[in-house]
Amino acid sequence: MSAPSEKLRTTPARAQRIGRAIFSTRHRNIGFGYLAISGVAVIFGTILSWLMRIHLSWPGWRVPLHGPILPEDYLALVTMHGTLMLFFVLTVAPQSGFGNLILPAQIGARRMAFPRLNALGMWTTAAGLIVLLCAFLVPGGSPIAGWTSYPPLSTTALAGPGEGAGQDLWLASIALFAIGGTIGAVVMLTTIVKLRCPGMTWRRVPLTVWGWFTAALLAVPAFSVLLAAIVLLFCDRHLGSAFFIPHGDVINSTLVSHHGTGSPLLWLHLFWFFGHPEVYIAILPGMGLTSMVIANFSRRRVFAYRLMIATTLAIGLLGLLVWGHHMFVAGMNPFAGTAFAAASLAIAIPATAKVLSWIATSWRARPWLSTPMLFALGFVSLFISGGLSGIIVAQPILDEYLHNTFFIVGHFHLIMAMAAVFGLFCATYYWFPLLTHGRMLSERLGKWHFWLTLVFAYTTFLPMYFSGLAGEPRRYAQLTGVNQPAQALLGAHQVLQFHITGGALALGLTQVLFLLNLVRSLRVPSVGGENPWSATTMEWAPHAMLEPSPDLPAPVAYHRPCHYAEDGSSFTPQWESPQPSTGEQE
Amino acid sequence: MPSTQAIPPALRFWHLPVDGSWHGHALDSHLLLNLWIALALFALANILLFVGVLSHRRAHRPIHKLTLEYLPLLAFAATFLFLGSRASSLWAKQRYTGAAPDALQVEVTGLQFAWYFRYPGADAAFGRTRNDLVNAAEGNPVGLDPSDPHGADDIVRSQLVLPAGREVDLTLRAVDVIHGFAIPEMRLKQNAVPGMTQHIHFTPELPGDYAILCTQVCGLGHYRMQAMLRVLPAQQFDHWMREQERGQQAEAQ
Numbered sequence: 001m002s003a004p005s006e007k008l009r010t011t012p013a014r015a016q017r018i019g020r021a022i023f024s025t026r027h028r029n030i031g032f033g034y035l036a037i038s039g040v041a042v043i044f045g046t047i048l049s050w051l052m053r054i055h056l057s058w059p060g061w062r063v064p065l066h067g068p069i070l071p072e073d074y075l076a077l078v079t080m081h082g083t084l085m086l087f088f089v090l091t092v093a094p095q096s097g098f099g100n101l102i103l104p105a106q107i108g109a110r111r112m113a114f115p116r117l118n119a120l121g122m123w124t125t126a127a128g129l130i131v132l133l134c135a136f137l138v139p140g141g142s143p144i145a146g147w148t149s150y151p152p153l154s155t156t157a158l159a160g161p162g163e164g165a166g167q168d169l170w171l172a173s174i175a176l177f178a179i180g181g182t183i184g185a186v187v188m189l190t191t192i193v194k195l196r197c198p199g200m201t202w203r204r205v206p207l208t209v210w211g212w213f214t215a216a217l218l219a220v221p222a223f224s225v226l227l228a229a230i231v232l233l234f235c236d237r238h239l240g241s242a243f244f245i246p247h248g249d250v251i252n253s254t255l256v257s258h259h260g261t262g263s264p265l266l267w268l269h270l271f272w273f274f275g276h277p278e279v280y281i282a283i284l285p286g287m288g289l290t291s292m293v294i295a296n297f298s299r300r301r302v303f304a305y306r307l308m309i310a311t312t313l314a315i316g317l318l319g320l321l322v323w324g325h326h327m328f329v330a331g332m333n334p335f336a337g338t339a340f341a342a343a344s345l346a347i348a349i350p351a352t353a354k355v356l357s358w359i360a361t362s363w364r365a366r367p368w369l370s371t372p373m374l375f376a377l378g379f380v381s382l383f384i385s386g387g388l389s390g391i392i393v394a395q396p397i398l399d400e401y402l403h404n405t406f407f408i409v410g411h412f413h414l415i416m417a418m419a420a421v422f423g424l425f426c427a428t429y430y431w432f433p434l435l436t437h438g439r440m441l442s443e444r445l446g447k448w449h450f451w452l453t454l455v456f457a458y459t460t461f462l463p464m465y466f467s468g469l470a471g472e473p474r475r476y477a478q479l480t481g482v483n484q485p486a487q488a489l490l491g492a493h494q495v496l497q498f499h500i501t502g503g504a505l506a507l508g509l510t511q512v513l514f515l516l517n518l519v520r521s522l523r524v525p526s527v528g529g530e531n532p533w534s535a536t537t538m539e540w541a542p543h544a545m546l547e548p549s550p551d552l553p554a555p556v557a558y559h560r561p562c563h564y565a566e567d568g569s570s571f572t573p574q575w576e577s578p579q580p581s582t583g584e585q586e
Numbered sequence: 587m588p589s590t591q592a593i594p595p596a597l598r599f600w601h602l603p604v605d606g607s608w609h610g611h612a613l614d615s616h617l618l619l620n621l622w623i624a625l626a627l628f629a630l631a632n633i634l635l636f637v638g639v640l641s642h643r644r645a646h647r648p649i650h651k652l653t654l655e656y657l658p659l660l661a662f663a664a665t666f667l668f669l670g671s672r673a674s675s676l677w678a679k680q681r682y683t684g685a686a687p688d689a690l691q692v693e694v695t696g697l698q699f700a701w702y703f704r705y706p707g708a709d710a711a712f713g714r715t716r717n718d719l720v721n722a723a724e725g726n727p728v729g730l731d732p733s734d735p736h737g738a739d740d741i742v743r744s745q746l747v748l749p750a751g752r753e754v755d756l757t758l759r760a761v762d763v764i765h766g767f768a769i770p771e772m773r774l775k776q777n778a779v780p781g782m783t784q785h786i787h788f789t790p791e792l793p794g795d796y797a798i799l800c801t802q803v804c805g806l807g808h809y810r811m812q813a814m815l816r817v818l819p820a821q822q823f824d825h826w827m828r829e830q831e832r833g834q835q836a837e838a839q
Contacts, residue, residue, distance in 0.1 A: 072806035146803050152780060153763040153805060159698075160805040246781020250717040250729075251762040252698065264764055264779055304655045329766075331779045334681035338674050345670045352662045353655065355631065360654045363638035364645035377639060384631045388624040391666060395673035397680065398617050400775050404766060404801040469621075470601040471770030473801045476809040486797035486812040489603060489770060496601075568644065 025115035026547070031100030033122045034092050037129050041088035044133065046508050048081040053501040059478055072161045074477035075144035079162075080135070082147030083170065087177050088129050090282035090420045095219070096125070096184045098285065098427045099212050101435060103188065105539035106209055108197025108555030108575075110548040113190035117183055124180035132173035138165040146475060148271055151244035151264045155236050158252040168237070171230050178227040185219035188212060197538070199557035204574065206537045206561045207302060210309050211288025214316035218277040218284075221320065226274035229267060236262070243267075268330055272323035279416050280319040284312065286423020287354060287383075290376045292561070293426055294358055296535050297373035298365035299568030303357045305560075311350035318347045328396040329403050337396040344394035351387055355380065365568070370533070371446030372430035378454050379422040385458070386415025389465060404475070407468025413461045425453070425514070430533065434545050438526035441517045449513040456510055460503030463496045470496075534571055537561050541575035592792070603771050606792035606817065610773035612676055620669060685755035685787035692746065693757040695728045696765030696778040699807030701798055702727045705741040708831055713737020717761050729761070741830045746815045749823035750793050758784040766801030769815055777802055790817040 021029055054061055055069040055077075062068050069077070100118070104111055112118050135142040143166040145154040157164035192213050196205070205213075235241040240258050247261035295302040302308055324332060324340030358380045367373055389411040393399050402408060432441050470493045472479060479490045479497065531540040536559075538544055543552045555575060563572040593604050596618055605614050693704040693712055697720065706712045713736040720729035727744075730737045748754050758767055760778040767786075768775040776786045800811035818826060 070806070071809060075803065075806065075808070078803075144803075144806060150764050150802070153803070159763055248717045249762060249780050250720055253721070255718050261781065263781055265782070304651055307655065329775045330764075330777045331782055331784050334677065337681070338677060341670060341674065341677075345666045348666050349659065349663050353659050356655050356658055359631070359634050359638060362635070364641040364643065365638075366642065366644040367639060369639070377635060380635060381632055385628055388628055391669065392617070392620045392624060395616075395620070395670060395677075397613055397673045397676040398620065400680075401613065401617065401770070401773050403775055404768075466601040471603050473766075473768070473799055475803045477806075478809050482810055483812055485795045485814055486799060489797045492603075493601060566646070 023119070025119045027100045027104055027112040027115070027118065028545075030112075030118055030122045031097055031102075033126065034097035034100060037122075037126050038089045038093035038097060041084040041092070041129060045081050045084035045089060046511075048077045048084070049504060050508060052077045052081065053504045055477070056479060057498050057501040059481065069477075071477035072141070072144055075146070075475065076142040076162050076166075078475050079144060079146050079149075079170070080132075080142050083132060083174070084129075085417065086147060086278065086282070087174065088125075088132070090416065091181065091278065092125060093424055094285040094420060094427070095188075095212065095215050095281055096122070096181075098424075098431070099184075099188055102427075102431055102539050103209060103212055104191065104195070105434070105541075105544040106206055106537055107192065107195065107200050108538045108541075108544070108557055109191060109195035110555070111195070112187055113195055114187050118187045121180045121183035121187060124176050124183065128173045128176035128180060131169055131176060135162075135166045135169040135173070138169065140164045140166050143167040143170045148275065149233070149267075150271075151233060151236065151267050152246075152249055152251060152256070154233065155245055156251055156256060158254050158256070168234075171234055171237075175227055175230045175234075178223040178230065181219055181223045182227070185216040185223070188216040189220070192216075197555040197557055200538070201557075204557050204560050206288070207291040207305075207308055207312070208285065208288040208537075210312045211284040211286070214312050215281040215284040218281050218316050218319060222274045222277035222281070225270055229270035229274070232270075233267065265327075265331055268327050269323070272326045273320075275326065276323040277316075277319045279412070280315060282416055282420045283423070284316065286379060286420050286426070287315075288312065289423055289427055289430075290358060290379045291354070291361070292537065293372050293376040293430055294361050294367070294380075295562045296533060297370060297376075298362045298367040299564040299571065300361055300365055301560075301562040301564065303360040304353070305562070307353055308357055311353045314350040315347060318343060318350070322347060325394055325396075325399070328399045334396075341394055341396050345391065348387070348391050348394070351383075355384060355387070370429075371441065371443055371450060372426050372533070374447065374450040375422050375426035375429060378450060379419050379426060381454070382414050382419040382422060382457065385462070386411055386413075386419060390415060402468060404473055405468035406464040406472050406474055409474045410461045410464030410468060413464070414457075418457045418461060422453075425450075431539070432521070433526075433532055434539060436521065436526070438529060439521045439524070440527060440532065441521050445513055445517040445520070449510065449517065452510040452513065453507065456503050456507035460500055460507050463499050463503075467493055467496045467500070472497075531573070536563055536571055536573045538574050541573065544575075604792070604794075605771065605773060606790055606794060606796060607772040607774065608789035608791050609676075609680055613773045616669075616672055616676060619672075623665070623669070680788075684785055686753055689753040689755040689787055690748065691755050691757070692748070693728075693759070694746070694767055694778065695759055695761060696767065696800065696804075696811075697727075697761035698763065698805050699800070699811035700727070700744065701746075701765075701767070701800075701811070701813040703743050703746045703813075704728055705743075705827070705830070706736075707739030707741055707834060709736055709739055711736040712757075713740050720761050739831070739834055741834050743830075744813060746798060746813060747823065747826055748790050748815065748817050749820045750790055750817050751820060753787055753789045755785060755787045758786065763804050764802050765804050765811065766799075768799045768801040769796055770799070771796040772815070775801060790815075793817045793819050 141162045144160050144162040153159045232243040236244050242258035242260045242262040244262045244264050244267045245258050249256045291302050322344045325344045328337045393402055557574045559572055559574050691706055695702045714731040714734040715729045716731050717729055758778040760780045765778045767778050796815040798813040798815050
């Protein structure tokens, strides 16, 4: 009978320890907290996308415990999938998650600035996710206005199911997300500007840090404007204001009489002023990591390193000036369309410079094709496939045909969703030893995971280009069983839609390999050792990931990153102090 | 829908539907140019990436930055500039000026979840409308104001009938939420926004029946918010229009 009593005695201590870890202000715990938020969101988001795909291919299918997917259910799936994935996965995981876990060590900082504020940012984001998931449970269900929530559809419960309590919860959730995101961005900017270790000059800052830095610079104005827009929309919904509702609007045979007259177009401007920088926030950390990982496994300095810093900043700056390309056919002045088209095509130039650098860095380098390297190369491939279509839809006359078709869905899933996810896998495989005290993920499983994910990503999203060119609109609950002549147009390429559904199911199932790899790593002893990838950046220095302590030497950076011998046989890490005789400091 | 035989092979390769409008030919040829360039670059970049990584010998530091980074970048910038300026001139042609004064006037009204089309009738003027008068069940789907005499001869239909070869000026409006007015086979798309009137003009060429879709999510019936465009040869259209006008007069008396 001694065992249970001992267990009882230890439980409070254990609970206390877990409690301390959860409510800790350590950047490492906060980073894992952000990854946990993304983990929950990505599981829900993937299941929702499966339900959408299955419904489009087999409309009669009944969801267990729910019944058939009604048109409003389909739009709720669309809305929640987009919101979960874009806000809580693609923004949170690369920027806030890995940012907190790796950034301090990479600049020799040992901690993030404002630890309590940082923890508050994570908890606000977590609250945002919980509030969002509650939208499934309220009467009327989750909102149906899409992740963009265009008014007047999003201004009143009259407009459809889910536009009552569901839409309110959505607004509350995104408001919390915007507050948490702004806090996180301020913490990150302060850390990068003020807490770099001695010797970590701006010229020695790795490109990953430039990615986080630029994304955080974008996040502050973007999330602030989003928050303001949400407050205005909330006022329109509940306080009788009319920022976004025109005078005399009649919804569902009911006159929506508010004070004054507003314009739905104002919301589009405010939302996309946030929405476009948002997609760069999602992708910039992945771009930086891809540059560094390709350089590291090619044992070469990033090709045109300084140009890569400039292009990162240029993409960020231009990213603030292109929101109108989401609105070419939304009722904007056509002259503005031309101006936004020019800015959008201009972004293709720094993006192309990056692709050229990635190809040139790995070109005939005989690189070590480890799993992180494969995912970085996959990032490049997907970035190209998604980016090329971006040039097409940046031209207003072509967007007129392609706007809101599957072509757009294919475009942003390849360049933003899939490329960013490959960035996340690259980060996970690459930094896993740092995050788990030296454990490694299986390379064998990792390579299977990579190849299957790559193949199924293309299987799922490339056919969407063709489906979009055929004229099939996105966000349609059914592409078949509608009236003629629409039926002839939309039903003509059902085989493509089956193909996409099969790809999506396989893509999701392939991730079981990744989960298996994670579980397996818990069972095998750690074999990684220090710096298993022979990396040059500061996070791989001995003790870099440990808590700051007076016993440990303070980190100092002596070199630029990516310092390799010409033949790739040796390298100089940033933390290695130069020999007095051969001392060469850069 | 016209026979799919009319679709040229290049359009068919890219799964594009038939193109029935006058401006669509230039749009299509620019789109196809873009698609072929994108396909070529997609293949080239992926092959370079693949070959470069799998090459067995480690090369010395690749050649000069100028040849590998800046010269290709210049070529790409020139390509983007070329495509962008070509697209801009097409956009300007379609959007910078309104329809010709003699274009056929039709008003398009979108509301959850239907499109209605209004012709001005014999007086060539649209009557006033008010959103609060919209009532499809009582035969007033676009909210015609009975106090405006111009409205008496207005013809409201749930199908858009147009003559081939004559420019049409569409006035778009929405009663409740934003709708997306799209005719893929006419290469046409423009949102109808409540509180605003939008104009879009085009010339249908190829007679046939085409789908009009809603492409901006507008509520649970979004996917079935469709109508039909029927393009008739000019003479048949005139005949149809006379019939509608006669019907409208009979109804008014």
